[in-house]
Amino acid sequence: MQQAGLILANRAYLDHESPRWADSPSSAGNGGLLAAVRPVIAPWDGRSGTTWIGAGLGRFDREWTDDRGFELIETPRGPLRHRRLYFGSSTWHGHYAEVSNSFLWPLFHLVRHDLPARTGYYPVPSTPGGPDWRSFVAVNTAFAEAAAEEREAPWCWIHDYQLSLVPDLLRERGFAGRIGFFLHIPFPDIETARPYLEPAGWAAFRKVVEGMLGADLIGFQTAADVDRFHRAALEMCGAAPLDGAVLHHGRRVRTAAFPVGIDIEDVLDVARKAPVSPRVTAARAAGLPLVVGLERGDFTKGIPERLAALTRAFRRGARFAYLGIAAPTREGVRAYDALEAAVDLALTHARAAAASAGGTFSHVRANVGWEDVVALQRDADVVFTSSLSDGQNLVPLQAAIAQSLRPPESRAVILTGRDAGVASTFSRFGFDGLVAIDPLDEPAMAEAFCEALAGLPGRVSDRFIQDIRRRDAHAWATGFLAVLEGPC
Incomplete structure (x- = not known):
């Protein structure tokens, strides 16, 4: 060739x-x-x-x-x-x-x-x-x-x-x-x-x-x-x-x-050397599972829907530390104006629910370095993506490879929108750490998230990791x- x-x-x-x-x-x-x-x-x-x-x-x-x-x-x-x-x-x-x-x-x-x-x-x-x-x-x-x-x-x-x-x-x-x-x-x-x-x-x-x-x-x-x-x-x-x-x-x-x-070795090289984030250390010290949402701040990513599901989980009594990072994207494109208002409203509810439940909640709009992204993917207990629709969405794949450095019993559960390509490409791994959810069904998404906090229906497995390597x-x-x- x-x-x-x-x-x-x-x-x-x-x-x-x-x-x-x-x-x-x-x-x-x-x-x-x-x-x-x-x-x-x-x-x-x-x-x-x-x-x-x-x-x-x-x-x-x-x-x-x-x-x-x-x-x-x-x-x-x-x-x-x-x-x-x-x-x-x-x-x-x-x-x-x-x-x-x-x-x-x-x-x-x-x-x-x-x-x-x-x-x-x-x-x-x-x-x-x-x-x-x-x-x-x-x-x-x-x-x-x-x-x-x-x-x-x-x-x-x-x-x-x-x-x-x-x-x-x-x-x-x-x-x-x-x-x-x-x-x-x-x-x-x-x-x-x-x-x-x-x-x-x-x-x-x-x-x-x-x-x-x-x-x-x-x-x-x-x-x-x-x-x-x-x-x-x-x-x-x-x-x-x-x-x-x-x-x-x-x-x-x-x-x-x-x-x-994805480039497997690039993710592993970074995951092996990236230091633990202070946010991870704080969550561990508080005895709280760490949930991360790492996406571009795009209207296709289901960010308001994810925040609503987190709010519902907090109100059900779930205690966890959430860190959401939405990288700015396509600034100056007017189609994004309504998204910011929807996110701001959802953030207000989520912060109040987290305070009442005894959890912690942080959501920032910022560009974060690749090393920090991989470190959070590696150390999270739940990686929460919720695309309304997506070509593939490489975040779940990057997270699974970064998680491969952890013992199988302590790895994360990864949530992904059902209309992201990753959900169909890796549909066989619903019990191996990749759970497809419907971002437009808030109760079902909140239920799946609460199960993920408990490691259900299964954490990232070696079988899932090997298939990512093959592809x-x-x-x-x-x-x-x-x-x-x-x-x-």
């Missing part, structure tokens, strides 16, 4: 936030996409290797690149040939804030329920106006044109919904290599989404589906996502179903589920590329 291809992502491998003269090189983050793709980066030797194309969003990016946006970045796998594409602020705002994150992001997470109606804070997908849609097309076109210049590349792997038009645009430009597209988030149920797709929204969504259909291989997180995509492609674009594919304009487009995995990031990335490069 050749690994010397193209990787296209909305974001760069890293952002340069320091000038060259400062002698403080930027470091790559630990986002899910970066961690998952890193294992297939082939070192650049001057003629071949991986080329990563992403947007130039760092304050000092232009100081580090040539006039075409190219630079070499040192990575754990060797030099990476990297190209940054630069966009004006209004173009990027229309592409990213308006179309990608005010329209597509809330739309794509409508996999089962009408979440705007059910929650009161989940935003209605905002149909993009003409200028914003033109910005979305312009950014996708720029990525396609940059990739088309790499005429010798054997494949191009395009990542996620922000670049969903690129596969078809790249094919139109005569790219000779294989084109792969992977959707890291869920794909929506067309019937659930339909009320928000008339008429301009329907047209925009149809263009997104058509764009994805330009790929040779489209990867999804779950088999359910594949099925939902097939229904949309058939109804919206006239595609015909085939075994493991759809037929579109006489061309067979393969589709399959490739659940994303790690390397297996995911190499598996996708093997299918992409295999026989059509």
